[in-house]
Amino acid sequence: MPTLFYVQGAPVGVVATMVGLLASVGGLVFGYDTGQISDILLLDDFKQRFAICTDPTDVSTCAFSKVRSGAIVGFFSVGTFFGSFGAAYVSDFLGRRRTMMLACLVYMVGLIIQLSASHAWVQYAMGRMVGGFGVGTLSVVVPMYQGEMSLPQIRGTVTAMYQLFVTFGILLANCVSIGARSIDSSGSWRTIVGLGLIWPLTLISGMIFMPESPRWLTGKGRMDDARVALARVRAIPAANADQDETIAREMDAVIAQAEAEKGMTAGWLDCFKPGQKTLYRTILGMALQSFQQLTGANYFFYFGATIFQSVGISDSFVTQIVLGAVNFVCTFGGLYVLGHFGRRWPLIIGGLWQSAWLFVFAAVGTARDPTSDQQIGSVMVASACMFILGFATTWAPGTWVVIGESFGPRTRAKQSALATGSNWFWNFLISFFTPYISGSIGYAYGFVFAGCNLAAALAVSLFSYESSELTLEAVDMMYNDPNCKPWTSHRWAPPGFNTRQEFTAAEASGHKSGVDVAHHEHKILTEHSPAGSDAHLRTHAV
Template identity: 55%
Template sequence: MAPVTYIDGVPIGATAILVALISSMGGFMFGYDTGQISDILIMEDFKRRFAECAPAASLELIDVSTCSFSTVRSGCIVAFLSIGTLLGCLFGAPVSEVFGRRYAMVAECCVFFVGEVIQITSSQHWVQYAIGRIVTGLGIGALSAAVPMYQAETSPSQIRGPVNAMYQFFVTFGILMAYCISTGSRELEGAGQWRLVLGLGFCWPTILAIGIQFLPESPRWLATKGRDEEARRSIARVRGVTGNSGVFKISKGSEKEDALKERWNGLIDRELEEIRSTIEYESHLGTGTWIDCFRPQNKILYRTLLGMAIQTFQQLTGANYFFYYGATIFGSVGLSDSFITQIILGAVNFVCTFFGLIVFQKFGRRWPLILGGLWQSAWLFVFGAMGTALDPTESKIAGQIMILASCMFILGFASTWAPGAWVIIGETFPMRTRAKQSALATASNWLWNFLLAFFTPFITKAIKFQYGFVFAACNLMGALIVYFFLYESAGLTLEAVEMMYNDPNCHAWSSATWAPAGYKDRADMTSQINKENNKETVEHVSDAGSDVAQEHRI
């Protein structure tokens, strides 16, 4: 096994890339369920079956023009998913602690399957469909806590930011895919309109449940269980090199592979030792109960509240206002085909999230979130002001400006707050309480997801497009919270992040220059680590045995 590339002089293996791609299918499932409901609610057959319609002799004879969802019913159908996700992420924490991150994901995929079956077999009772969304939400919620945690614990620190951001990238991919499939399926007759959309949802958890079996378990979880040899092998796999032959009692391969293993044993040993040292230190602090998440010592409470605030304000940016009710919103501004507009908005979201992968790799965590909040706030003010000053159903220009403002808002959200919240959750908490703090933070996301999904129809009915002003103010508040409370964790191992939060001389606004003892600042740390890694540069002997190929570096 050989590395596929090198970053900062250290190897990155193909397994690290697969960790990002396969585990992020949990995000795809989340996005697909989020995106589909907006369009399903306006499909004719779905309205005939589950909306309030004028009486008719049979289902087929119902005049769909007489059908409409009450505010309460549409709010319940949309928002009940979030009730399940809220409970799921809390129950998912102990499951991932006991059985490991990978097996927990498999169990959560099975729960998702059950929810899909309940929904797709619904006939004319909207309550059954809503219950199916609750059960589906249990699986999605548990995955939303497990996947970012698994990605952060397993990925090399050099690519941890993009790997965690990949979760949100797949969320946006799922939303876009749902929009596209829904647009095509609306041409079908009868229940096939919406059941096809639901039926394809069985594919995504199948890919995750099977694919995750071929990936290594989190080395940090393995180390907490005393399985150090397996943890070492896990680290080696994501680095693209195998573990020490003597330690694992595996037969030697080719001379080229043996040289590769020996060359990078020092790097693997250092990473494992850092993990073990942190676990040994934390073992003296207790077992990491739910109560421990709210203890002020070692800034545990601080980080619990910070994680919950970041996830709360990701929802209060207003993004799901567009994703859940986008088809309805764009219909209200006079667009003849709101399905197509949904696809355009989903495409902007998807493409810009790819940009977000680069942003968090190059510019850290704090400033993308701060500037993103300011950008989003500005465009939401435009959206709210235009919709309040002019009637978009009568003014074509007003409607076009509101669509532009929506796209500009999504551009900022998709490249900053959308992936950023999941990156922060993956790398902010200490090992012994990480699963539970991640669950609490994610539960905050889902709680506000539910509140917004359920109450948005009531609020928009009362204040219409002035709702944009509310979200604009929330974006400003989110930017302030990041500036004063979030520490810059880019470029640090998870163990170094723990040290940073416990350094009394370090503050959020000065954390970008912080480095562990022995280094002058973050730049000096990066420089010295690169020099150390370069001492272990791999020299690949050519197949002919006479040439030496220089190392490929990024």
Template identity: 60%
Template sequence: MALFHVQGVPIGGIAIMLAIVASMGGFIFGYDTGQISDMLLMDDFLLRFAQCDAPGDVSTCKFSNVRSGLIVGLLSIGTLFGALIGAPTADFLGRRYAMVVECGVFCVGVLVQMVTFGNWKQLAVGRLISGLGVGALSAAVPMYQAETAPPQIRGALTATYQLFITLGILIAYCVSIGSRELDGASSWRTVVGIGFAWPAILAIGILFMPESPRWLAKRGRFDEMRRSLARTRGIPKGQEHSDPIVNREVEEIKSNVEFEKNVQAGWLACFKVKNMVLYRTILGMSLQSLQQLTGANYFFYYGATIFQSVGIQDSFVTQIILGAVNFGCTFLGLYVMHTFGRRIPLMLGSAWCAIWLFVFAAAGTAVDPTTDEGIGKVMIVSACLFILGYATAWAPGIWILIGETFPTSTRAKQGALSTASNWLWNFLLAFFTPFITSAIDYQYGFIFASCNILGLLVVFFFLYESSGLSLEAVDQMYNDPNCKPWTSRNWAPPGYKDRKDLIEQIRAAEQSKPLAEIKHFENASDVSREDRV
């Protein structure tokens, strides 16, 4: 039975469950991201892996820029290649079984880190291997959620991936503060070892969820596809053939699959100009890069070190506050993305983040925060307000867009390329941040503020509004020559007045039930399929 209705359309409980279970992939990502910031300050971790002037005296131990950059950043190199490998893996095995394999890869990396005794290179390699699993999951999870979630709540459900990233970061901070007083290697091995639990939850739980209906359709498994769609709608078994909403979605997906049978779907297909494919590939890669360039990971990777430098006595506690703000504000992001679409929140979020990064950088540059407690507090408040804007807009929004912007035939590969660009910039920031901050200190914030302004311009001039549309309709919108990014909010498939009319007709179809009353945008389209080949 349907759990509730959105826009008059039924939503099943399984749709919520699949979003939560799959989002454990985001939790793994967040936990691995959050743990390293505090581990770099743990005494035993410093004694084993840092460079010490007097062996056994932790006060003489510190990480060189190269060593800390590699320990932090090699995870991102692994995720970069993992994201690229994740696309063919998800296409070959299916979205669910790909996640199971990727969880296994992550666990291998955790094991390599756990068994090291003092070799920082082995620790870094373990993070590299874990990164392969995290990267592959970051490509597979948003794609699976977007392909499986009902269009009416796709944004909110896909955004749970980012919500779980923030939860993972927060839990990592909490575990770190709880384990830092443990004797010896237990302080940091506890943090790393708990990482085995999260992929186990995902690998087991995802097997009970439906497979992506779009992936099933591409393999000609239409009965399974129909049942998958029905499960997310809460339609009882045996009634999936008579439900008008399911039938409408089945016809849309079938029509799209038939169209794409003759479409080349290799890696080179991601770069063809026709049908706005190259445009969307570049757009996806740009948005993922700009998400990193907002500056969020500057605080997540090196937050404990940053807050220690501004005179905070217990930087671990400040990290938890920052992580809690990030997690709490992401709930607001779910609402914002569901209610206001994609474009407006991203543009306003960019402006908000830029303002508070300017404040952060200006305060730290004008006065030495280690000698002025008031300036230190201003910088912490600015960082928290920056995180509020990031968590509300760019954090969930980009993962939603990666799942819903690309055509079915190349979605996995375009999503992988986009996510790989995210991880490339993730590594560059993780590795070079110690060098940059050594040279320009808090002026680094001015660079991130400028990047946020660039993000605002990219969204305004190039991103189409995709909220409320089926994935097939999104593809059609990008191919409509009369639709521009700044007018796309009102676009609807041919045969409908606007997006509001589309929603009303779908609601009417659900209420009246007869299939004949449902208006398929393919039948109403003035643009033939042949014109799009």
């Protein structure tokens, strides 16, 4: 495979690039569905068909009840919640690659159910729930696949691309909506929904040519296939996979971890056992994904058109495009931030930044009536944009990166499902109850999210480890080092290395430096298997 460029001495080829670009189309599926519903709820034909109308021929008499609008928006999250848990079983059985393809097919079935709905809003909501099942599966498997496939030098950027495509999907849905709203018939909302079939078809077509995760292949005893998969990602000819020192070194580490856990089954209860800091990491992943929703971002994305219509913005569709564009453009900054500044500090600073702007949004909205003061409405839109700037560069991509690289191999799929399921659980609660809460306390709702952002920043500072520039096996070692604390984790390096930069350079060159890392990984993982003892841990903390 030809090398396209180098990052910290590591060759990045076509397949490694496609791991970021192609797999992230799963994020585009998610984003497009998220971005469209806020605008669809405002379309005349959609309201006449599915809202409550005193005169069905007069759209001005049609309005969605809070229950109905909450259900149409929220049933999608119900599907994603169950889809994320189903992904744990399917991805361990079928593999990451085929699971993504299956999830796309399920999502397409959901779209067909929506497109065939005529006047039954329940059918439309159920179609969104079926589609959500596919999206929930993708939201677990795509970051896991990217984390298992990517070079340590670019893993943060690659996994963050999932969120970049989410934001692109949201923006794309907003642009399609503003074009389709001029259609008088059901073609308005059916065009928006129907175009969503393109993205899963793209992902299915592309994944046919992509390799399976080498870590999944190793767990299934398919060592030769795993070596070839690693070679393809590392821009090394497949014919040289058996002789290349870089592949041999990485395979030693992967095999060592697989052998240490050989014969051990992983049930859901294993995710909550304290050994190997499994419980710690499960709770951390669930907390971070919950906080990503509690930042309040989807308060704007699900109900943005309605929110800004209420503050006197004449064209709320345009406002949605503005917010979507800010979200998309700023996520490019997130690729840079997470690739150069690690995971912990971006999440801490992002939480503080987001909290500050939500306080401004809520304070301005509650101090004066925004519907009678255009300047107040402008300040609120500006505050929302500044909030999204922070969210797009930190918490939006950051949580997907963390869960993609923090879990051990035996329970990785189930822990990822639990973490992502927490995200979708709060997604549903926010989408369903926001109309009620906003109706009761108005823009003071922003104060609630502001407080959640402060709590999120505090949680990261106290409990989250810095996992950048390490292989997944080294991350597992770091979590099991009793001398390593979250606030000192950025200085931790694998045994035999003084800094992570030394380790990264050695991994890129394929040369061993100091202690044999694979040997130490095997030793540590064996001693810390459920049959081992935590008393024998030996690692090196700088």
